[in-house]
Structures are given as structure tokens and as C-alpha cells.
Amino acid sequence: xxxxxxxxAIDRRWVYLVIWLVVMIPLIFPFKIKPVASPPVQSLFxxxxxxxxxxxxxxxxxxxxxxxxxxxxxxxxxxxxxxxxHRPVGVLAMALQGLGIGEDALRQVTAEINSHARTSADSxxxxxxxxxxxxxxxPITVMLGMGQRITKVFPVDYYGQKTESLPVMKRMKNYxxxxxxxxxxxxxxxxxxxxxxxxxxGIHLGAGITAVSAADFxxxxxxxxxxxxxxxxxxAAEYEELLEQSMVKxxxxxxxxxxxxxxxxxxxxxxxxxxxxxxxGNIAFFATRRRKS
Amino acid sequence: MQKRLPLILxxxxxxxxxxAFFIPHHTVQSVDETFRNDVQRIIAxxxxxxxxxxxxxxxxxxxxxxxxxxxxxxxxxITLFVSGxxxxxxxxxxxxxxxxxxxxxxxxxxxxxxxxxxMVPLAATMFSMLAFFMASAxxxxxxxxxxxxxxxxxxxxxxxxxxxPLGRMIFHPLPSFAEWILAVPNTAAKRGINFGxxxxxxxxxxxxxxxxxxxxxGGG
Numbered sequence: 309x310x311x312x313x314x315x316x317a318i319d320r321r322w323v324y325l326v327i328w329l330v331v332m333i334p335l336i337f338p339f340k341i342k343p344v345a346s347p348p349v350q351s352l353f354x355x356x357x358x359x360x361x362x363x364x365x366x367x368x369x370x371x372x373x374x375x376x377x378x379x380x381x382x383x384x385x386x387x388x389x390x391x392x393x394h395r396p397v398g399v400l401a402m403a404l405q406g407l408g409i410g411e412d413a414l415r416q417v418t419a420e421i422n423s424h425a426r427t428s429a430d431s432x433x434x435x436x437x438x439x440x441x442x443x444x445x446x447p448i449t450v451m452l453g454m455g456q457r458i459t460k461v462f463p464v465d466y467y468g469q470k471t472e473s474l475p476v477m478k479r480m481k482n483y484x485x486x487x488x489x490x491x492x493x494x495x496x497x498x499x500x501x502x503x504x505x506x507x508x509x510g511i512h513l514g515a516g517i518t519a520v521s522a523a524d525f526x527x528x529x530x531x532x533x534x535x536x537x538x539x540x541x542x543x544a545a546e547y548e549e550l551l552e553q554s555m556v557k558x559x560x561x562x563x564x565x566x567x568x569x570x571x572x573x574x575x576x577x578x579x580x581x582x583x584x585x586x587x588x589g590n591i592a593f594f595a596t597r598r599r600k601s
Numbered sequence: 602m603q604k605r606l607p608l609i610l611x612x613x614x615x616x617x618x619x620x621a622f623f624i625p626h627h628t629v630q631s632v633d634e635t636f637r638n639d640v641q642r643i644i645a646x647x648x649x650x651x652x653x654x655x656x657x658x659x660x661x662x663x664x665x666x667x668x669x670x671x672x673x674x675x676x677x678x679i680t681l682f683v684s685g686x687x688x689x690x691x692x693x694x695x696x697x698x699x700x701x702x703x704x705x706x707x708x709x710x711x712x713x714x715x716x717x718x719x720m721v722p723l724a725a726t727m728f729s730m731l732a733f734f735m736a737s738a739x740x741x742x743x744x745x746x747x748x749x750x751x752x753x754x755x756x757x758x759x760x761x762x763x764x765x766p767l768g769r770m771i772f773h774p775l776p777s778f779a780e781w782i783l784a785v786p787n788t789a790a791k792r793g794i795n796f797g798x799x800x801x802x803x804x805x806x807x808x809x810x811x812x813x814x815x816x817x818x819g820g821g
Contacts (some may be wrong), residue, residue: 316741318735318740320741323733323736323737323740324733324736324737326736327732327736331732341766342766344776346776346780347780359806372724373720373721373723373725374724374725374727374728375728376721376724376725377725377728377729405720405724406719407716408712408713408720409721411693411713412713412717412802431622444642444646445642445645446642447635447639448641449637449638449641449642451632452637453638455635457636460638461638466693467693467697495753508622519764522783523783523791524788524791526784526787526788526791527788527791527792527795528782529784529790530784531675533742537605540764542653542764567656572766575765576764576765576766577762577766577769578732578736578807579761579762580765580767581736582735582736582739582761583758583761583762585739586628586739586743586754586757586758587739588740589739589740589743589744590743590744590745590754593744593745
């Protein structure tokens with residue numbers, strides 16, 4: 309009786325210590341994981357992979373650094389994919405604090421691609437192949453205005469260049485030129501994109517969201533309003549797997565770092581630890597209740 | 602007039618904003634575009650001034666009165682000005698310098714450097730604490746006390762196991778079953794909730810537009 313009672317009232321610091329260990333150890337010594345793509349991830353990947361050549365990809369960085377661990381691997385994988393298939397890319401941030409994250413991801417991915425490029429055509433250049441529009445407010449102005457003329461919403465890009473003068477903008481005038489807009493978000497921004505951009509202009513949308521909010525977005529995947537969805541670290545890891553397979557097929561066996569897949573071992577261990585805690589907690593709960601009755 | 606003017610403004614602009622979605626006439630669209638692109642941005646700029654003013658007023662008053670934890674207010678005010686000045690005049694990073702010298706030898710303090718080395722770790726640290734609290738809460742509160750709680754527990758088990766490779770090893774169709782829970786029962790429930798929420802939003806919006814709900818005017 310005493311044992312079960314004590315177990316139920318265990319000092320929370322022990323729980324914290326176990327969680328710290330199960331998160332840290334697999335980060336230092338990761339075990340091999342082979343993600344299998346779930347249907348929403350597969351459909352987003354296939355949709356982007358088969359975009360017509362004249363269609364661009366818009367990615368909206370709708371999250372802040374607090375959820376970066378989960379969402380940054382998605383942003384990186386999406387950027388890599390868009391550049392690998394040679395589509396014009398436009399990146400914007402709806403979350404002000406997401407500006408630096410977008411810049412960081414663009415810098416990382418363009419450096420990766422350019423380090424493997426053999427010709428000028430293989431490389432990705434700011435203004436020619438991609439544009440970082442940055443941030444402006446309010447969101448309704450951006451989401452509706454981009455459907456008419458993007459240069460009117462963003463007269464200058466994040467680096468202060470006039471967007472009218474950028475060659476890539478000739479291929480990205482408004483939503484008609486974009487094959488898909490993917491909102492990577494830790495909030496309800498993807499729903500605003502549906503309400504304002506998709507309902508008005510019919511643009512195809514994708515979403516990259518945190519695992520905790522996945523349940524909120526499934527109705528929109530089922531209805532077809534999202535062409536696909538990446539949910540949490542698992543979604544990022546599955547997308548990385550699909551992208552790597554596709555890149556190998558294209559002869560680009562670059563062995564790029566896959567942060568989503570790397571972190572999956574840590575996340576898997578944490579999930580198992582929480583499951584174990586719940587089982588132990590319930591055993592102790594029932595044992596105490598039986599003794600009482 | 603103090604109350605009537607804002608109410609008239611809300612009624613007119615609110616109804617126009619909704620109506621413009623349904624009238625493709627170029628005059629209506631042009632006015633709507635001006636409202637969205639110019640008027641809303643001007644209002645947003647004012648809100649920035651208002652936000653800056655209120656944060657400064659709050660912290661300077663705290664410092665002046667030496668209220669509890671007033672020392673931290675200094676950190677807020679100094680950080681606000683330093684990051685504002687560097688962001689405006691210091692350039693983005695060493696490859697895109699601004700008019701302010703923002704490096705001492707090899708040490709750079711451009712806005713991207715500050716962001717990546719201060720903002721990102723601080724925000725990530727705060728958020729990562731959730732994992733510890735969640736584990737502790739799951740251990741203490743997640744009990745199969747009754748049928749509903751047991752159902753919730755079972756669903757959580759399937760979803761958590763479905764998200765890890767071990768789930769597939771234990772029972773191969775488990776990830777597909779987890780996906781089914783999200784795509785079918787969860788979607789059905791969410792749709793019902795969403796309909797209710799949206800009807801509530803519509804009703805509240807109409808009450809604000811028609812001046813029935815006046816809480817936003819202040820004074821309770």
C-alpha cells in the first residue's frame with residue numbers, strides 16, 4: 309500500500325530527470341529510423357514534385373523560434389525540394405519573429421545547393437530563382453493583396469531590393485503563378501490562408517504544423533482544402549525520407565543532414581517514456597483503489 | 602457622438618468589407634483595395650506606435666515607482682532600444698552591413714546574429730520546458746477513472762505509439778490505425794465543433810457590427 313502511494317506521489321524532479329535523459333541520450337547517440345510516409349505527407353510531396361514547370365512554390369514562415377525544433381526541418385525540406393525541382397520560390401513571414409528563421413533556412417539551403425552546383429543554371433540565386441519578401445502587416449492585406457499583385461504588397465524584399473526589378477518576380481506575379489502555397493505554422497495561420505487566399509483566388513495550399521495541433525487540421529486535409537500536410541517532427545522526417553529517395557533517383561546522392569529524422573529517435577524515446585509513466589501511474593492508481601475498497 | 606461615431610464607422614466599414622467579397626464591380630473593388638492596402642496599413646502603423654508607447658509607459662512607471670522586479674524593466678527598455686537601433690541601422694548580417702558599425706574585430710552583433718544567439722535559444726528553452734511539464738502531468742493526472750477517461754487514454758496510446766517506429770514493430774497496422782483515428786473520428790468531432798464556433802463568431806460579429814455588443818468601446 310505504502311509503496312503504491314509513494315509511487316503516485318513521486319517527486320516530479322525524478323520525472324524531469326528521466327525525460328531529460330531519454331531526450332538527451334538519443335540526441336547524442338541516435339538510433340536508426342526509417343520513416344514511412346503517411347498519406348497527408350505523401351500527397352503533399354507528390355503534389356509539389358509534379359508541379360507544372362511554369363508554377364512556383366510559395367512558403368509562408370508562420371511560426372516563431374519556440375517551435376523551431378519541430379518546424380524548421382519542414383521548412384528546410386520544402387525549400388530543398390522546390391530548388392531541386394527548379395521551381396521559382398517565394399518566401400514570406402507572417403509571424404514577425406519568423407523573419408530570422410526564414411533567412412536562416414534560405415541561407416542554409418542555398419549554400420547546400422550551390423556547393424553541389426556545377427553550372428550557373430544548377431545554382432540558386434537570390435532574385436533569379438528565389439525571393440525573400442519578408443514581413444508586412446496586416447495579414448489580411450498580404451493574403452488578399454498577393455492574389456492581385458505581389459509587388460504591390462511587397463514593393464521591396466527583405467534585403468531592400470525593389471521587387472519589380474527582380475527577374476524571379478516576372479514568374480511570380482500573383483497566386484496564378486504559384487502552384488502551391490505552404491504555410492509552416494504553429495498557429496491557426498493555415499486556416500486564414502484557406503479563408504482569404506484559397507476561397508478568393510483558388511490557390512492550392514499545403515500545411516506544415518506542430519504535432520499538437522494536427523487534430524485541428526485534419527478536417528481540411530479530408531476536404532481537399534489542403535493538398536497535403538506535414539504534422540510535427542514525424543511529418544518532417546517522412547518528408548525528408550521521400551525527398552532523399554527522390555534526390556537519389558535524380559542522381560543527387562548528397563547525403564544532406566536530416567534534422568527531422570535525427571530528432572525522431574529522441575522524440576520516439578520520449579513518447580515511450582511518457583507511455584511508461586502513464587502505465588506505471590495507472591497501475592499505482594488501481595492498486596491503491598483496490599486496497600482502499 | 603463619442604460613442605455614435607465609432608459605431609457608425611464599424612457598421613459602414615464592416616458591412617462594406619463583407620459586401621466587397623460579393624460585388625466584382627471595379628469601383629467597389631478599387632475602394633476595397635484602398636481600404637486593405639492603404640487604410641489598414643496606416644491603422645497597423647498607428648497600433649505599432651500605440652504598442653511602443655504603452656510598453657514604455659508601463660516599464661518606465663514601474664522603474665519610477667520601484668515596483669516589484671523593477672530591475673527587469675530596465676532590461677526590457679534597454680533591449681527594446683538596442684535591438685530597434687541595430688535592426689533599423691545595423692544591417693542584417695556581415696554580408697549586408699548597414700550604416701552603423703556593428704562589429705568589433707571578429708565579433709559581430711548584427712540583427713541576425715542577435716536573433717540567432719539570443720532570441721532563438723531563449724524561445725526554444727521556454728518551449729522545451731513543456732515536455733517536462735507534460736510528462737509530469739501525464740504521470741499524475743492521466744488515469745482511467747471512468748469510461749470517457751479510458752477511451753481518451755486508449756486513443757492517446759494508439760496515437761503516441763503510432764508516431765514512433767516501435768508502434769509499427771509491435772503491430773504493423775498501428776500507424777495506419779492512428780492515422781484513421783485522426784482522419785475519421787477526430788475529423789467528425791472537429792467539424793461539429795467548428796460549425797458551432799463559426800456560428801458563434803458570425804453571431805458575435807453581427808452583434809458588434811449592429812452595435813448590440815459594445816464591450817470594445819471600453820467602459821465595460
